Amino acid sequence: MSKLEDKLTASIKPGKTAPAPDRRSRPATRKPAKIPADAVPAPSPAAMSEPNDPARALHPRRVWPD
């Protein structure tokens, strides 16, 4: 089908058959997925420790100067 045929056909009902706008210029409109509250595990106490907690194990690859 030629572009002329497409254009002529679309011109009959402009509101109904208008070409879709460029998707790249549109903001994302997709809603974030809903996750059930009970599907998210509760945070463990270890993960919630203070950043400067002396009891916290050092990172195994961390190198300290002498």
Add this chain to the structure above:
Amino acid sequence: MAGHVLAVASLKGGCGKSTLAWNLAAGLARREGAERVGLLDADPQGALTHWAAWAAMGAEGTEGQTGTVAVHAAGADPDAALVRVMRRHARVVVDCPPSLDMAVTRRLLARAHAVLIPVLPSPLDLWACARTAQAVAELRRDNPGLKAWLLVNQVEPGSALSRAMSRALAELEVPALASVVRRRAAFRSAILEGVSVYQLGARGREAAREIDQVLREVMGT
């Protein structure tokens, strides 16, 4: 017995409605006999009545006779005029007013058995044709027996727009005839000479063949 009525209607003027009506009537007259066919000029512009008067000056027959088909002016009451013409002729071709908004056209189509909607291969005509087709589709609720077709008129084979029309017309509520009528000088010449394309001899042969094809599709024969 009331005659069979073939109306030619369009919302938009300039689509060759009157020229088609006259040549379709002439084609029917060749098939069935001139006395069986009547042409009702219900267009307020009176193009066919004017043409009949012009033709009568150079044609045999009484005033209003074109030598082949009797042309009846609708006058102030087109609906009543149609009833009269239907009583006199077995086949009646009606040149409708160029507007379906008018109550007159609606009443004429309420009595018609078939309607042809001419459309030129141009966007403006296509849009007007879409509105006409929609109005005719609505009229068919009151007259379910009304057959309706679109007819692409004044086609120019070399034009891409002419070739693109068929797909666009497929979107409308009324089907298009497979037959088309090309833009030909013969149609204009015939009017000036007070005859139909059938009487132009070799000059009108192709035009007459196209009108015959349209009639075969519309009349189913």
